[in-house]
Amino acid sequence: MTGTGEAVVFWVLGTVSVLAALGLIFARRAVYAAMCMAVIMINLGVLYLAQHADFLGVVQVFVYTGAVMMLFLFVLMMIGVDSADSTVETHRGVRVGGILLGLGLGALLCAVIGQVGTPAIVGLDAANAGGNVQGLGKLIFGPYVWVFELTSALLITAALAAMVLAHKKRLVPKVTQRVYSERRFREGHYPAGLPAPGVYARHNAVDTPALLPDGTPSELSVSPVLEARNQVAQPGQFEEIEEAITHEIEEGRAR
Known part of the structure; x- marks a missing residue:
């Protein structure tokens, strides 16, 4: 009941x-x-x-x-x-097949x-016996x-x-590396490419900016995301390490 x-x-x-x-x-x-x-x-x-x-x-x-x-x-x-639902059928016969x-x-x-x-109704107690x-x-x-x-x-x-x-149908052709290269030369924006990160061989990392001829770091060599996160390593922080290594080398030569 x-x-x-x-x-x-x-x-x-x-x-x-x-x-x-x-x-x-x-x-x-x-x-x-x-x-x-x-x-x-x-x-x-x-x-x-x-x-x-x-x-x-x-x-x-x-x-x-x-x-x-x-x-x-x-x-x-x-x-x-x-995203708005597209009313264009990307596969033929999908609606009819559905x-x-x-x-x-x-x-x-x-x-x-x-x-x-x-099955015969036997009640919950009998069914779960x-x-x-x-x-x-x-x-x-x-x-x-x-x-x-x-x-x-x-x-x-x-x-x-x-x-x-x-599934989404591609509306425009896929952009290849050759197309990107031709576009870069055509527009004149950094035809030779952006400077690569890394100052020294032992610190060749994406968070270390490249150095310009005057010794200043290049902002174009690091990702803007790392700059926003304050994760960019400055070249000056390696000067003390370089001096210590140089001092050890000179002491080794003196011995």
């Missing part, structure tokens, strides 16, 4: 899940679709916990919400949250669910094994869709 609290939780979370599912389907931006999917997965976990399926509820939150959503998070990081694949998966889902025999994990395993790999495999196919489809979202 369903209690009042359980019924309230079901209707509230069920309504929110349906609205989130509609948002997942009709969302025009990937970030909104990912947020709606996260809401659905969390609500399902809470519903499982309300039905005393502790293991299934925890797995729903940790595995699906924590692991599967990472896939979509990486996709959003690659395509950019603020519609046919969706109809095929829907027909397969209906056929599999129609052939699955509904050997443990919640054991009871869940008997159902998944028993009468619902084809539904479980179909869910795996849906996850693979989601992974393929994520890769399609991350």
